[in-house]
Amino acid sequence: MTGMALLLLALVSDEVYAIRGARIVTLAGEPIEKGVVVIRDGRISEVGPDVAVPEGAEVIEAEGLEVYPGIMDAISQLGLTEVGAVPVTNDTVELGDFNPQIRAATAVHPASEHIPVARANGITHAVAAPGSFSDFGGAGGFGIQGQASLVNLDGWTVEEMAISPSVGMVLRWPSLETRTFDFSTFEPKTLKFEEVKKKYDERVQMLGDWIEDARRYDRAAAAGAEPDLKLEALARVVRKELPLLVVADDERDIRAAVEFASARDLRMALLSGRDSWKVKDLLREKGIPVILGPTLALPATEDTPYDKPLTTASELQAAGVRVIFASFSSANSRLLPHEVGNAVAYGLPWEEGLKSITLYPAELFGVADSLGSIEEGKTANLVVTDGDPLEIKTEIRYLFIDGKLVSLENKHRDLYEKYRARP
C-alpha cells in the first residue's frame, strides 16, 4: 500500500461525526428532544442534550430530523439469495438434515444487490440464516440447517461485515402437518396421519440423539477425543452458548419443540410461530422469545379472525412474551419496519415495536452491549429519518454503520434516475 493510501485510510477511520439538533430516540430512557450524537472510531462517543460538537467533526445538521438505533433484521436471507426462481443464485438450504457445522457467513455475498436495497430503508445489520422459511415448507422440511451469522450491511468483504459469524443454530422442527403442497403437480396434497406421525417420531428421536451425542462429545473432547465438526458445532448449543432457533408454526409442533428444548435444558427461540398466540402462557413460563415473521400474512384457517397475524404480536406482548420481528427474507427485508408498524396499528405499543427490531434481537443474540440502543460506547449503527421509522412514507436521510456514513444509493435508485432521465 502506498503512503498516500495509508494516509487516506487513516483519515477515514479517524472521521468524527456529530449529528446535531435531532430528536434522539435512544431506547435507553426517554427520548432527547434536541440533542447531539458524536460518533468516533466507529462508536457512539457521546450522546445528550448538551453535548459539545468536537472540533473538526463533520457536522450533520439534523434539526427537525430524528435519530434511531439502526434497524436489525433478526432473521433474514440477505446475501444468501439473489433471484428466488434461479436456483444457482440460492445458497439458503444445504442438502441433508444434520448440518450444524455450516455457517451462513460463508455464503453471504457482499455484492448482493439486496443489501443496499435493505439499507435504504434503515436496516443496518441483519442475521443471515440458513434454511427455508417459505410458507410452503409444509410436511417436507426438517433438520438442523446450520449457524446463523450476524452481519453489518456494509463492507467490502464478509470479514468486514461480520459482527459474529455464529449467533444461533437453526432447526426446522419436523411437522405433523398432513396438508402439504406438491409443487410437481401444483396441487394441495393430504398425507396419511399415521405415515406423517411415524416419520415425525423418527425425526424427533433423531434430534434427541444428536443432542445427546453432542453432550457426550463435549465431555469426550475435553478429554482429548478426535474432533468431529458437526458435534463440535452442536456442542455450543448444548453448552447454551448459542440459542436453538426453532422454526415451527403449528400449535402442536410449537408445544413439542418447547417441551424438547426444555427437557434438555437448551436455550430456545421460536421462529415464525404462526400459532404462538395459542401457546403464549407456555412461552412466557419458559422465557422463550418469539421471532415473528411478516404481520401482513393471511390467517391460518378460514375461521381464524381476519386480523390474527396482525394482533399476534400484541397478544404475546401483553402476555409477557418477548416479541421480535424479522423479515425471513432477502428482497423484502426493507419492509420490516412497515410490518412492525402494522402490529402497532393492531395494539402493540409503539416503543415495543421499535425495540422488537433493535434492542430485543440484540439481546437475544448476545450483542446488546454494542448494539440495539443509542448509548455511549455502543457501535454507531444509526438511522437518521424525517419521522417515525415504522411509518411508510418516512424517509431515511442518513445511515451510519459501524461509525461510517453509508451511501443510500442502490440498484433501484440507480435505475430510477437512469430511466427518469430518458428523453
Next chain:
Amino acid sequence: MIRVTWILLLLVSLHRAASAETVAIRGGTILTGAGETIENGVVLIRDGKIAAVGTNVSVPADAELIDASGQFVMPGIIDAHSHIAAESINEGSVAVSSMTGIEDVLDPTDVDIYRELAGGVTTSNVLHGSANPIGGKNAVIKHRWGKDAKGLLFEGALPGIKFAMGENPKRSRGQGPAARYPETRMGVIDVIRQAFTEARAYQKEWKEYEEKKRGGAKGLSAPRRDLELEPLVEILEGKRLVHAHCYRADEILQLLRVAEEMGFRIATLQHVLEGYKVAKEIREHGAGASTFSDWWAYKIEAYDAIPYNAALMVEKGVLVSINSDSAEEARHLNQEAAKTMKWGGLTEDQALALITINPATQLRIDDRVGSIEVGKDADIAIFDKHPLSVYAVAQKTLVDGEVYFDRGLDLVRRAETEARRKELLERAKGGSR
C-alpha cells in the same frame, strides 16, 4: 346467553336492511378521490347511490347514521388484478384459452372476499392466470359477501380477457410429454399473431354473412360459431378489454406492436414491472399500467423491478394503478399506494388515485365507482386514520350503500364464535347430551 346475542345480532341486521334506503356517513374527513378533501363532511346515500356530499348536507330524519367522527372516508378500493373467489385460475393445457372464463367458476363463499372488505376493497378484477399468451375471460366483481355468484358480478362492466408475456406462458408446461408451444418469447408473440389472424378471418366471414343476410339473400347458412375466436373478435371491435401480464420492457413493447399490427389496443399492462423503462411507448399506445408496489427479485424478469415504477410512470403520463395479485396484498392496498409517496414522491391525492379512480378508469367503470361523487355507487371505505398511514385500520366498508364489513361487529361475532366453539368442544368431550 349465546342464543340471545345471536338473535340480537339478527335483529340488528334486519333493522339495517329495512332502513337501508337512506344512509348518512357523518363527521369524518372525506377524501373524495375527485381532488377534494372535506373536513367534517357528510356523505348521503340513497338507494345505494351517493345522493349528496359536502358540509352542508341536510340529513333526513329517517336516515341510518354512521358516525365517522375523527375517521377518514374514502372511495372503496379497487383491485385491478385479483385471483380470489374463483374455483380455478389457469387453463394451461392450451396456448389460447379464450374459450374459458372466470364467471363460470366464481366462488362466492371464498372468505377472501370478506378479508379484503376488511381492508377497504369493494371491487376486484378477477383474472384468469398467466399460463397462456391468450388466457381466459375475466369477471369484475363487487365484494357483496353473502350474495351468490351472480350477485357478485359488477353488472354492466365491460368484459375483459387475460394475456400473458414472458416467463409464465413460456414455462407453464415444462419439458416432457406435457410440454406446450410456446417455449420462447418469439413463440408467445407468434401465438398472438396467429390467433388474431384467424380471428380477423372469422370476423370477416361473419360480416359477409350478416351483409348478405341484410341484403335479403336466401338459403344462407350461418358460419359455424367458434367460442375461442369470438372473444378475440370482441377485442378487435373494442367490446372486450385486454389485461396483459408482462414484466420486461422488451416484451411490453413487442406486445404493444403486435396489438397495433392486428388492429387492437391493450387496455392494461398488468404487473408491468419494467414499465418505467418504456413509459413513453405505453402512453403513446394508450395502455394503462397496473403494477405491484415493490415486489422484486423473485425471478429473473423481476430483477429490474423498482419501487419507483408506479410513480415514474405517473410522472411520464401513464394511467397507473396499484394491484395485489394476491388475497393477502389486497388487504392493504392503501399501504401499497402510500409507498409511491416515499419512492418517487407522489402526492397524497396521486397515491390514493392509484387504488380508486385510476383502476376504475382502467376497467371502464369510472362512471360508477372510484370516487365519492353524486350519482356514483356508494362503495365506501372508512378508516380510523388517514388511509395512507401504516396505522390506519379499516372500520367499515360499504358496497352499494350497504355495510358489508364492520370491525365492531366482527369483534363481537368472533367472540360469539369462539364461545360456541368451546361449547361444542365441551359437548364433544362430554359424550352424549
